[in-house]
Amino acid sequence: MTIEIVKAPPFATVQDMGWPVGRAIGLPEGGAMDRAALAAANRAVGNAETAAGIEIALGAGTFRFAEAAVVAVAGLAEVRLGGELVPHTLMVPAAVPITLYPRPERRFVYLAVRGGIAVPELLGSRSTYLPAGFGGYEGRRLRNGDSLPIGAAPPGSAPEPERGPEEEATGPLKLRAARGPQWDRFGKSAQAAFFAAEFRVAPASDRMGYRLLGPSLAPEELAALPSEAACPGAIQVPDGGQPIVLMPDGPTVGGYPKIAVLLRPEVGRLAQCPPGAAVRFVEVGTLL
Amino acid sequence: MSSPPPAILPLGGGAWTIRLGDVVSRENHARVTALAGRLADAAIPGVLEVLPAYATVTVFFDPARVNPADIRSRIEATLALPRSEGAEHPAGRLVEIPVRYDGPDLHEVADRTGLAEAEVVARHSTPEYLVYLLGFVPGFAYLGDLDPALVLPRRAAPRTRVPAGSVAIAGAQTGVYPFASPGGWHLLGSTTLRLFDPARTPPALLSPGDRVRFTPV
The missing domain is CATH 2.40.100.10 (Cyclophilin-like)
Known part of the structure; x- marks a missing residue:
């Protein structure tokens, strides 16, 4: 059983929940940018939440199956089967093309197939790590004509589709964060601005990190920090004062002070913000 | 002479970072290596891995499976173990x-x-x-x-x-x-x-x- 990429979206990769271990050798957590969305798509087709799916960004894509397949799409998108508008969870007959048209208000849409995308596991994950060109399908973005294996369907039948509440954007997205390990290196005004100001997602944002535009948060002490562990959601502030939120493919260590760290589920919510989207940080007492 | 216990700081919801110093030095590297080795030897249940850096050691765990406070206690217990002087870690390859x-x-x-x-x-x-x-x-x-x-x-x-x-x-x-x-x-x-x-x-x-x-x- 295979899925054929008839017309590849501009940016599509195979992703699961990433590498559980590997930080000590520089391997990032990796995996889906919006883990909750991939998990929801997997649940809808009866897969384990951690099964590999296709992460789609920047535009439409068309897929076709050699045999009938149970498919779910998570995220803001229009789904058409042979031209007809269809629900997000459906049975796709053999050889009938299904096309996803992602809406521009969000960045990522996930396609899950019952059985999961069965590319080989590498170091414990099927995720694609583009900076080094490994994992996923041949370590790269999907192209027209690619044909990906689908795994054996799990026992039992696919569950009834769940109807997730669509989050309507009203004002800046509020993201919960705790003070970071270097919070004390920042001055009072930077500390106050961080949890009070509105930031905008900069165009230079990708699977490694999201840059934010807003008031300068330059730390008071510019003394270099010997590189130490970082993680997705860590908010680093380089000397220029504009914060960078590390994302799943981001560096495992860094020498910039971390003013705050997002709660892990917030990483996926930020991931969905397109360039220009407004965000605010809400302080939570402690992450641990 | 006893030095104050190292700071243990949360890194996100799934890791503790133990700070042993503030600079890049062979001395801090030796302390980091020794602590990372002792934490590995301690085989704390629920710990995913230990990341030694220049002057810090970070312990990653799965917060869905273990209580972060328990991990912290085990780290503190490991830090409190008497150090076996002279038990040098073998030189790397x-x-x-x-x-x-x-x-x-x-x-x-x-x-x-x-x-x-x-x-x-x-x-x-x-x-x-x-x-x-x-x-x-x-x-x-x-x-x-x-x-x-x-x-x-x-x-x-x-x-x-x-x-x-x-x-x-x-x-x-x-x-x-x-x-x-x-x-x-x-x-x-x-x-x-x-x-x-x-x-x-x-x-x-x-x-x-x-x-x-x-x-x-």
């Missing part, structure tokens, strides 16, 4: 990395340091470097310490693409780019050795504590 010293920045490094190109090569290929830590990208090893005469700040304008295998210097550090990536270090040469291969066991060529010598070819 010596890894030789063959380098073609024909990098695009060799000339500029010679100019800025006032050394002949051959002298730059000699000073870079003489020391036995220590692998302080692995990170940034898979298999990237932070190596030190560079000959003080070669210490330069990063390039003012980072390159958008540094080829895989590039041997480079910046500050008191040297290293090899495992993959093509953007980078601001000065490129002295290149090696054909693969620093990281996900299909190999282990995938990373180098480990913290290993010693590295660059051999001109």
